Amino acid sequence: MKYKLKAVLERFGQTQNDLSELLGITYQSVSIKLNGHKDFTQTEIYKIINFYGLTADEVMDIFFNKEDRYKDDKKEEE
16 A cells, blocks of 8 residues: 555655645654554545545555555565
């Protein structure tokens, strides 16, 4: 997830700090969520979708693609 959402941030010239301000959470919380240690809430996902104008395919790929989340976890273990 982290790579795909970070790519969205980069596409809009945004940073993790910008995302934390949008969501009303700390930078550290955003980092934890981007690294897959905790999920984004439904409200946070809704804010991200609306702000960045994500398509349904992007939403599914970023937030609900369990295979990618598993791959991200494996990369961190190596």
